[in-house]
Amino acid sequence: xxxxxxxxxxxxxxxxxxxxxxxxxxxxxxxxxxxxxxxxxxxxxxxxxxxxxxxxxxxxxxxxxxxxxxxxxxxxxxxxxxxxxxxxxxxxxxxxxxxxxxxxxxxxxxxxxxxxxxxxxxxxxxxxxxxxxxxxxxxxxxxxxxxxxxxxxxxxxxxxxxxxxxxxxxxxxxxxxxxxxxxxxxxxxxxxxxxxxxxxxxxxxxxxxxxxxxxxxxxxxxxxxxxxxxxxxxxxxxxxxxxxxxxxxxxxxxxxxxxxxxxxxxxxxxxxxxxxxxxxxxxxxxxxxxxxxxxxxxxxxxxxxxxxxxxxxxxxxxxxxxxxxxxxxxxxxxxxxxxxxxxxxxxxxxxxxxxxxxxxxxxxxxxxxxxxxxxxxxxxxx
Amino acid sequence: xxxxxxxxxxxxxxxxxxxxxxxxxxxxxxxxxxxxxxxxxxxxxxxxxxxxxxxxxxxxxxxxxxxxxxxxxxxxxxxxxxxxxxxxxxxxxxxxxxxxxxxxxxxxxxxxxxxxxxxxxxxxxxxxxxxxxxxxxxxxxxxxxxxxxxxxxxxxxxxxxxxxxxxxxxxxxxxxxxxxxxxxxxxxxxxxxxxxxxxxxxxxxxxxxxxxxxxxxxxxxxxxxxxxxxxxxxxxxxxxxxxxxxxxxxxxxxxxxxxxxxxxxxxxxxxxxxxxxxxxx
Ligand SMILES: Nc1ncnc2c1ncn2[C@@H]1O[C@H](COP(=O)(O)OP(=O)(O)O)[C@@H](O)[C@H]1O
Ligand SMILES: [Mg+2]
Numbered sequence: 001x002x003x004x005x006x007x008x009x010x011x012x013x014x015x016x017x018x019x020x021x022x023x024x025x026x027x028x029x030x031x032x033x034x035x036x037x038x039x040x041x042x043x044x045x046x047x048x049x050x051x052x053x054x055x056x057x058x059x060x061x062x063x064x065x066x067x068x069x070x071x072x073x074x075x076x077x078x079x080x081x082x083x084x085x086x087x088x089x090x091x092x093x094x095x096x097x098x099x100x101x102x103x104x105x106x107x108x109x110x111x112x113x114x115x116x117x118x119x120x121x122x123x124x125x126x127x128x129x130x131x132x133x134x135x136x137x138x139x140x141x142x143x144x145x146x147x148x149x150x151x152x153x154x155x156x157x158x159x160x161x162x163x164x165x166x167x168x169x170x171x172x173x174x175x176x177x178x179x180x181x182x183x184x185x186x187x188x189x190x191x192x193x194x195x196x197x198x199x200x201x202x203x204x205x206x207x208x209x210x211x212x213x214x215x216x217x218x219x220x221x222x223x224x225x226x227x228x229x230x231x232x233x234x235x236x237x238x239x240x241x242x243x244x245x246x247x248x249x250x251x252x253x254x255x256x257x258x259x260x261x262x263x264x265x266x267x268x269x270x271x272x273x274x275x276x277x278x279x280x281x282x283x284x285x286x287x288x289x290x291x292x293x294x295x296x297x298x299x300x301x302x303x304x305x306x307x308x309x310x311x312x313x314x315x316x317x318x319x320x321x322x323x324x325x326x327x328x329x330x331x332x333x334x335x336x337x338x339x340x341x342x343x344x345x346x347x348x349x350x351x352x353x354x355x356x357x358x359x360x361x362x363x364x365x366x367x368x369x370x371x372x373x374x375x376x377x378x379x380x381x382x
Numbered sequence: 383x384x385x386x387x388x389x390x391x392x393x394x395x396x397x398x399x400x401x402x403x404x405x406x407x408x409x410x411x412x413x414x415x416x417x418x419x420x421x422x423x424x425x426x427x428x429x430x431x432x433x434x435x436x437x438x439x440x441x442x443x444x445x446x447x448x449x450x451x452x453x454x455x456x457x458x459x460x461x462x463x464x465x466x467x468x469x470x471x472x473x474x475x476x477x478x479x480x481x482x483x484x485x486x487x488x489x490x491x492x493x494x495x496x497x498x499x500x501x502x503x504x505x506x507x508x509x510x511x512x513x514x515x516x517x518x519x520x521x522x523x524x525x526x527x528x529x530x531x532x533x534x535x536x537x538x539x540x541x542x543x544x545x546x547x548x549x550x551x552x553x554x555x556x557x558x559x560x561x562x563x564x565x566x567x568x569x570x571x572x573x574x575x576x577x578x579x580x581x582x583x584x585x586x587x588x589x590x591x592x593x594x595x596x597x598x599x600x601x602x603x604x605x606x607x608x609x610x611x612x613x614x615x616x617x618x619x620x621x622x623x624x625x626x627x628x629x630x631x632x633x634x635x636x637x638x639x640x641x642x643x644x645x646x647x648x649x650x651x652x653x654x655x656x657x658x659x660x661x662x663x
Contacts, residue, residue: 052558072561073569079562085555089577102564146563 002062002076002153002186003028004049009058011044011210018044020210022058031180031187033197036207037233042190043082045207046156049188051075062153073102078147079156082163084139086131086146092118093127096146103150117149120179137168144175148183155185161196173199194234198222206230224368228375231284231368237332239284240342243372246270246279256283256369260338261317263362269369269379280372287332287345289366292358315359324353335360404639411632418628432633447626450619453608454637460526461612462641464601465591467530472541472590473583475534480545481571485554495546502539506599517604524606532600537590544589548582548656549575585656588649592642613638 004026011019019041026032034042047053049060051072059068067075078099086095096117100110118124121141131139140160147155160176161169177200180187191197197204198218206213206221206229214226225231231239244258246265254270256263263283270276319335319342326332331348334341335358344360352358369378410418411432413425435451482488483495513532514523522528556578560570576583598614605611617634620626646653 047558050558050562052561071566072558073564073566077562079559081555081559083553083555085553085559087556087559087574087578089580098560099563102569146559150563 004154004186004188005059005061006045006049007059007061009045009048009060010056011041011048011053012056017210019048019055022210022212024205024212024215026186026188027202029184029186031189031200031202033189033191033201033204034207035191035194035197035204035234036213038192040207041210042192042207043158044210046079046158046188046190049154050077050079050156076153077156078150078152078154080143080147080158080160082159084131084143084163086139086142088131090130091127092123092129092131092134092142095131095142096127096149099146099150113149114145117145120148120182121145136164137172140164140168140172144179148179148185151183152185155183155187157187157189159190159192162191162193169196176200195236198234204234206233208233224377224379225284226377228282228284228370231370235286237287237343239286239368240290240340241370242283242285242337242340242342244281244283245372246273246276246281248277256281258283258338259340260319260336261360263316263367264364265367265369266364273378281378282370282372282375284368284370285342285362285366287343289363290342290344291361291363292333292335292344292346292350292352293361316362318357318359321352321354321356321358333358407632407635407639410629411636413629413632415627415629432627432629433637435630436633436637445630447620447623447630450616450623450626451630451634453611453616454613454634456608457611457613457616458637458641460608460610461595461614463526464529464533464612465594467526468533468537468594469587469591471530471534472537473587476538476541476545476586476590477576477579477583479538479542480549481575483542483546484549485557495543498539498542502536506536510599510603513600514603523604524610525604526610528604529597529601529610529612530594532604533590533594533597536597537593540593541586541590544586544656545579545582548579552578581652581656583656584649585653588645588653591645595642 004024006022006024006026009019009022009024010017022045034045036042044053048055051060051067051070055068059066061067062075086092087098090098093114096114097110100113105113114127115124118127121144123138123141123145126134126138126142131142134142140163143160147157157176161172164172173196176189180200189197189200198221201218203215203217204221205215206226208229214221214230216224221230221234225234225239228241232241242256242258242261244256244261244263246254247257249255249262249264252267254265254267254276256265265283273279317337319337321333322336322341323334324331325334326348329348331346331350333344333346333350333352335344336342337360342360346352370376371378406423409422409424412428412430413422414427414429414431417426435445435448436454438448438452479498483491517523517528517532522531552575556574557570560574561567565573595612596614597612598618601612601615602618605615608616617631617638620631620634
């Protein structure tokens, strides 16, 4: 059990700034995910928490203990590596028992704990094998068993699922969530898979180029991304971003006008801006927040589609379908809005197909405005 | 099809080229003396008589070359001592140096390695005299230690070079896992890294041993009596005595070759793994 605090943590490798001034407070027993693209410094940050890498500057605190200079063997941590890093010359039993042995746990107690951990991870039948005789999923379970057997305060996981095939990944994801529920440990989890982070985390830290972009619950990251990077990285398919400029519409309203579209925006989004008129913005809207009407060919009353909430006179523009992608429960249409591809999620029975021209409706409560230059969110409630 | 055949023929030629001299020495060692003069390839009437001189413990034989042959067991023992010590020195010093070069980034890393290798390219003859003077001033002449030290100087660079490459194939995460599991840096080295790299260590160990076993120049220079003379030097004494039968010399040659040969065969899988392969978790 431990609370982990990082203060102004920075790591340079020569000229490369791998981690840049990270300050973070991880609550006891929290499931915190470091999310970001490859090379953004996630592993380096995790290694600094583990003590495997010493920071260039900044401090690491476990509860009230400054552990910045404490070597990994004397921090109360366990770690699961991306490559599993099982000891190839030891049996599964010895792999799991190794950490206990190093900490002087007597043999009998060791055996009891290993068997318990093996039971949790369902690897009891594999204990005599060598790692090379295991499948990827089994290795993963052994790596997890080796980590949980010591009952550490902080549990660090570096992309533990990235080497598994898609099906197994889903299974192990559920397993991890269960594990976090059962064990009273702080989890720091590294991944580049945004879906994983949304499913598992209490809080997500989105990173890019060594810097924290946003910290928040999965909901807040998804619903109120701090910038275009976060908006584009979290969510599948990625958020649609349309370039445009703000202009006054009518007496008091505002809208964003760009190539092939014009979208009303709530006055509340604009009122605190200096000089909104003519300001360049990126308008972000997710596939599920776009409504379409039925294909033009079909007459009769319009059926409710997708997240559509408005009616025809709120149409932001007409767009031609360029790709139709059925996904079972959903149908994704890619439409061309003034040269930009926009993904729309709709019901699978929608007949619209390549070449059809559709009216688009953006859910006004779900659109995001970002500064056209910096990409920072212009929505004030952050 | 033809390419395959050509490949096999090429391999066959290479094997014959490499083994023929040894095979012939082995064949001669089983020939009666007169068959050698007939330039035979294969003993017509095989005999082990040529070997009897070497195991003539009572020392009764008065045949030509018997005095030298009688000293063979002791010389082989000397070679064993020297070779084993060279191997151990290579493994301890070599693995630590290679580990540092492979894992700890420090300035001049590459330069140091090039220096090691550069020292290897200096011909032994060039440093013979200074080495001799050094050994003499430390009173090491005609001791095992003098030969051990000199052999280590020329085997160690190669050992470090091979081990560094091999060590770099060990995933860094393996040691990190060991650290997180509670090992000190040295503990991670001893308990995880070295066991995992055993094939590489065995390979360079055997190489060092064989190199030492076959070395002649320094051994000749530093040793004078059977107290320290290794078997290569002793065998060369045959050349100084006139009319030692060629068959007897051949038998001595076989005895000299035997141990390295057996070692290579026993450890061949590990050697191939260690030199050509890599460690995979
Ligand atoms: N030991 C190292 N030496 C030099 N550069 C490194 C080292 N480790 C990481 N880096 C660099 O630091 C940056 C962050 O790496 P990393 O933390 O591994 O990213 P991530 O885990 O997010 O993919 C990368 O640019 C990487 O090349
Ligand atoms: Mg990484």
